[in-house]
Structures are given as C-alpha cells and as structure tokens.
Amino acid sequence: MSTSTHAYRAAILHSIADPAVVGIEASYEYFDDGVLVVENGLIKAVGHAVDLLPTLQGVAISQYPNALISPGFIDTHIHFPQTGMIASYGEQLLDWLNTYTFPTEQQFADKAHAAEVASIFLKELLRNGTTTALVFGTVHKQSVDAFFEACEVLNLRMIAGKVMMDRNAPDYLTDTPESSYADSRELIERWHGKGRLHYAVTPRFAPTSSPEQLSLAGELFQQYPDLYMHTHLSENRQEIEWVKGLFPERKGYLDVYDHYRLIGPRAVFAHGVHLCDDECKRLAETGSAVAFCPTSNLFLGSGLFDLPKLEAHGVRVGLGTDVGAGTSFSQLQSLNEAYKVMQLQGKKLDPFKSLYLATLGGARALYLDDKIGNFAQGKDADFVVLDYQATPLLSYRLAQATTLAEKLFALIMLGDDRAIKETFAAGNSVHKRD
Template identity: 55%
Template sequence: MTSKTPPFTATKPVTRALRGNFFDIKGVASAPEEIESQARYIEDGMMLLSGGEILWLGSREEGERALMNLSYPVPLDDYRDKLLVPGFIDTHIHYPQTEMIGAYGEQLLEWLNNYTFPAEAQYHDLDYANKMSKFFINQLLNNGTTTALVFGTVHPQSVDALFTVAAALNMRLIAGKVMMDQNAPEEVLETPEESERDTRTLIDRWHNHKRLSYALTPRFVPTSSPALLEKVRLLKQQHPDIYLQTHLSENVDEISWVKALYPEHKGYLDVYHDYELTGARCVFAHCVHIHEQEWDCLRDTDSSIAFCPTSNLFLGSGLFDIGTSWQKQVRLGMGTDVGAGTSFSMLQTLGEAYKVGQLQKYRLSAFEAFYHATLGGARSLHLDEKLGNFEAGKEADIVVLDPNATALQQLRAGNCKTLAEKLFVLMTLGDDRNVFQTIVDGKVVYSRTESVRA
C-alpha cells in the first residue's frame, strides 16, 4: 500500500525531517468500502517539514536525496521502528469533567446532577481552571490528541484558562463556555443576557486567534429556555464562521423531557433546527435515538455527529448506528466524551466503537476506524483542508505510535500478516502507552521518554 510521490521541490525552508513508517487516509470517502483504496502506508519513509507545515512525504531514499541537495543542515528525527499517523481529532469532550471520570452507577440525568454539576461549579475560580486546563491538555497530548472540540463550564474563566494553555502550544482547539439558564443548580446557571454578554467577550478575545476557534455551547435543550436559544441564534447569525456544539438524543428519558418542555416541536432536533442551530460547523454529540427525519435534517443542513462509544456504553445510553451515518451521508467524527467517556485514548475509543458495531452486525474495519479519528474527524469539523492526513501544505500535527509498547502487543504483532491486522490490534489492545511522541505545529509537545508538558 505504498504510493509514488513527486520528487521534492523546495518552496519553503526545510526545518525538520522525520524518518519512520507513515500511515494516513489520503482522501475523503463517501462509503466505508472506499477507505482502503485511499489508505497510504509508506514503510521506512521520510517527511519534510517547514515549521508547522508538511512540505513533502515520500520514500526515505528520495528524502535523503532532497536533503543532500539543500545548502543547509536539517535536523533528522529517526522513528524507523515507529508508526506515524495524523494527530487524533476528538470531536466531543468536557474538560471540567476530567476529575470525575469513572463516576459510578448512574444514567445521564442522574449522573449530571450527582457528579457533573458539582464538579463544574468549581470553575468560577480562575486559578482552579488554570490548573485543570493544564492537566486536561496534557492528557490530550499524552494520548495523541492534537485537535479537540471542548466544552467548558458556564463560567467564562473556564474558557479563558483553556484557550490560554492551548495558545501557548499553538494547538488547534475549538471550545466554548456552556450556556444554560434552567433545570440545573443555581451555581451553574446564568441569565440569557449574561450568557450573551460573556459569550460575545470570549468570541472577540479568542475566535480565530492563532489556531483557536470558538464554539457556541448550549449544553442541551433541557437546560435552554426559549430566550436563551434566541440568544444563541442571534450570535450564530452574527458570526457565520463560528462553531456550535451541543447534545442530541443521548438518552430516552432526556428525549421525553425535551418533548415535555417543547411540546409544539416535532422532535428533539426540531428544537435546534427551529432556532436555526443546525448547519455547517454544528456538531451534535451522541444521536443514539434519532429517527429518519432527523437523519435527513442533519444531512440536508450539513450538520455533523460526534460518535461517543465509551460514554454511550458507560451511561447505558444505547448504540449509535454507524451504518446509517454512511447511508445518510452525515459527517461523522469520534468523541471520547470524558468524563462520561472512560478514556482520553482515541485508540481505546476506536476499540469500543468496534464493539458497538459488532452488537449491530456492523463490521468496523481498522481503516475506517482510523479514518473517523483523523481525516473523517477533520471533515466533521470542516477542517479537512488543514488537518487529517499528510498531504503537502497541511498542518504538522502528528502522533508517533509505538505498536509494540507492551509484551502482549509484541507477542501479538508476531502473528500479524497485514497492515489492517496490525492497525486493528493497535486499536483493540492500544492505549496511552503506545503514544511515543505527540507533535503539534511541528514541535514535540509530549514525549514518553522526556518531560515535555503544557
């Protein structure tokens, strides 16, 4: 599964060369069976970078010839026993829930009241938000996640802290403060007017600053009054390039609650759609219990879904229908959904996605799984022109994986005959131990063997 690459022509200074085994998905797919033909594997290849940009990827021999023709020395990082893949993209995660991950014994609504809201109430304290933002970003990087769509809390300082840490790394991050004004404890509520004011300030400060983007973040319909949804609609209209993230049809009791709160609407998604909160760069997490008309609305509005398998299993919410997402041509990315999700690891998340598929007789291949975590995830965020594979001109966000990080993986690797099998073993037995280094904007920001921290 190698591919021929044009010889390197210097258009920008080469600042770094990487040698190793490279895997990515070269192009967007409209069906799962198309993905394998787009898969690219270069054994003992070389990548040339110019700062945070990928200049070229090809064979080691061609890369060495290109370096010899330059009039200046270029540092070379040798990863010849490692696998380099595009940085993982997490399309749904709550950073304030990091500290209560693995909370026992509840389904969604009880879990929010007993664990989530008390944890999020602490983020009125900027010092606390700063400390937890650094911890959170380090967890992402330790697990090879280089881009994420992130929920803060209702407190604007939660987002200020998170963006400050990400900006220092020039990390591509999308985030927003939660907007909610009803059906939650007082310490995590706001008025619609406060929500609009604080959100505007954050948009002005952070949206399109460096590699950062802002996401309007109404938590979900039950915590959103009509007045608040009107504010969200207004902000979205005034900022057409902004993101929106929220939850949709995660839990059957949640859906019943929405029906009781908004009886005049045809369904859960119809509430968002009526307030013009569907469309490009609108990402709906979960979508476990959506009906055909809602699938069609997501497709027709070019909205996206974040599939969160570990969370859906942990809270007993249900099984997401991967096959229908392809049939309906709805953009799809993967989400860890920490803290209902039980791991920051995209490898573990892909392993659980495979099991969700198995329970519905859907065979999720390793190629498809890695597609959803890289180029497919980038496409779900309308970032596939910037991220998701190793095409020249794209941003240099890379994960260096050690496929043999454990004795069991070393044993199993000896029986693998194909690339697909090796990738499948990596996503079913893999975790943060397999992440050797994480590269953001062309710089090593995490190394398993060195102390590199946000």
C-alpha cells in the first residue's frame, strides 16, 4: 500500500484534558510555529516546526501564515431537516414544533428533497469547521439514507438516526412502535460502522413516543455494540410538566428514559437545562452525556444551562448548535453565546474550556475520543485552519492581544464562518474558503 504523507505548518492549538479537572495550563498544547503531520488520513505527529521539519525531507508542506490549526469542531446535537427553517420567528418550544418543525419535516418523505437538504447541511457544517455531528433525521428512513449517502462520499465521521414518533404529532409524521423498530434496525444494519458512520436510536422526546415505542427503542439500543441513543431532555418547563402528566408513574423526565433502558454510554440528551441533582448524579453514574445548546436555549427562551453544576457531578458535556432552533452552524458562535449564558448566572467560561467543549469534550461525550478531538498520534486527521485576518475587526483586535488566552477569546467572540479558512476530514480538504 502506498503511503501518503502531508504536513501543515501554522500556529497549532489542541486540548489534551478537561480544564475543570487538570487546571487551565495543563489542559492544552500550543505550538506558536507548529507542524501537523498527516499520514494516510491519520495524525502521525504534532510539534514545534524546529523539531519536526528536519524529519520531513521530501514531504509536501502546506503553510498558513496568520492562522491557527485546531481539531475539527464537534456538534453533539443538530437537526439536518431543520436547515430550511432556521431563524423562524416568535415561539417557545412546543408551539415552535407545531408551527414550524413538523410541517418542514413532512417534506422529507421525498428522498430527493432529503438529499438536496443533506448536501446543503453538510456544506454548512464544513464551512463552519464542524467535522463530526450527532444528527436528527426525520421519521422517514429515506431521510437517514440520504444523509449517510452524502456523508459517505466525503468520508465524514457522522452519527445520525431516524426519528421515532408514534403519538402527539401530526398523522403525516408518525410511525408505529413496530415500524419504527423495523425501519431503525434496517438502517442500523446498512449504516452503523460503515466507514466512519454510526447510528443513533432516536426517539424525538418522551412525549411523542408511547411506552410501547420507548420499550422497543430501549431494546434496539441494547442489541448492537457501540450504538448511540439521541433524544431531548428537560429543555423547557412546559415540556417537563407535560412529561409528568404522560408518565405519572415515573420519578421524573430522566427516569422515563432510564426505565426504558435508554441511558448509559453513548446516550446523549440534548439540553438538560432544568435538571435536579439526582438527575445529574444518575447521568454521571451511567456515563450518559448532555449536549449544551446555548443559541437554541436563548432563542426559544428555554433557560440557562448550568455547566458548573453538571461538571460538579461529573457529567459528560458536549456542545450543540441545535439548528434549526439554534441560530448558527458555527461552534464559535455557540461558544460566544455559551459565555453569555454563564455570565447571566454570575459564572465564567474560560476560552480554553470553550476549546475543550467544542473539540475533545464533544469527542468524550460521544465516546469517540480515541478517534477524534485532538491531535494525539493515530487519531483521524479532522482539523480546521482558522484565519486570524478573516475580518478587519478580528485582525485589528488580535493585533492588540498580548496572551494566547486573550487571542483565543477574541477569536471565539468575533469569529464565525468567515474565520474558517479550510476544513479537513480524514486528511482530505472538504472545504476551502473562496
């Protein structure tokens, strides 16, 4: 087999540990003049240029002045069918679903439409530097086929699943416990573990699944190794009261999922805005994860996510855009809003913690930190090149920065899709800014 090696030279920054556990200084590695060496789509080495360049005789080197290379961003909660309804006005969660979401998702019965949106969606992700995402499809299995087919062409590491929803939704969007099980199982057999693709059992949320459907979803989740489970939890107070009314025999919202065996490693619960201590403890002890979705929580008025509380309990937390309730595909913009969510609670979000949430923290939430999340040797070469001169304001502000922390924070607060110069997946360039 021929060996393909390429090197990339720029400033390089990646997380190596959670700042909440090891402290800020021990949480990252930074190379002011660094080289990232990629061999056959995997990370071979990262380090200072002065150390690595003498070892790279005959190897092509791409140089990026005034730029920073970081691991690709990881989005732990997003809906690809909602791309066309992002920025829809004026509702909170439950009314928003009925007014905008369900009519939009009806169109995905047409696979050609699903394929068109999947293409637009992936281009937006890559244009914003996101290389891995945990993705909702619709109730239609063809929506997931269309999504995975588009991912396969680009050799992306993506996770997705067909929505399971058999009640409290329009007839045109419901399945049955039996059909959702059969359709999901068919998709698992076709896509889970194929290339860099993974499947997630995806009940939309407890109110739209009957006990029979949740029971079969739990059965599926237990049947296959390394399968994911992806749903919503405690996003909105009205939603929580609805769940209590539908499942009065359960202790709370999380206990519904727990009862039906939809909890544990690779179970990812979006939002978790209104969790009690017992629920946080249960999430931590089962190895479950929560996706923090700041732009969505603010846009729908759902509440303020208490990151320090979940950290104190040891819950795995990733960062999600939650498009289309979220208002940007950019994880830089997600971190911009996450900082403000913390400020409103009298708390701080350090820029190195932000970097961790968007990269290695997301990988750990998804149990993919052996594959992605930083530049450890042997991991997938999924990375982004961030342009320090993407806008006149960003360029001017960074010229005033005197520390790496200040530079990183300004990049997060002022950066967006324009800051993404190039995106790589498995060592291949999959987006290059015009």
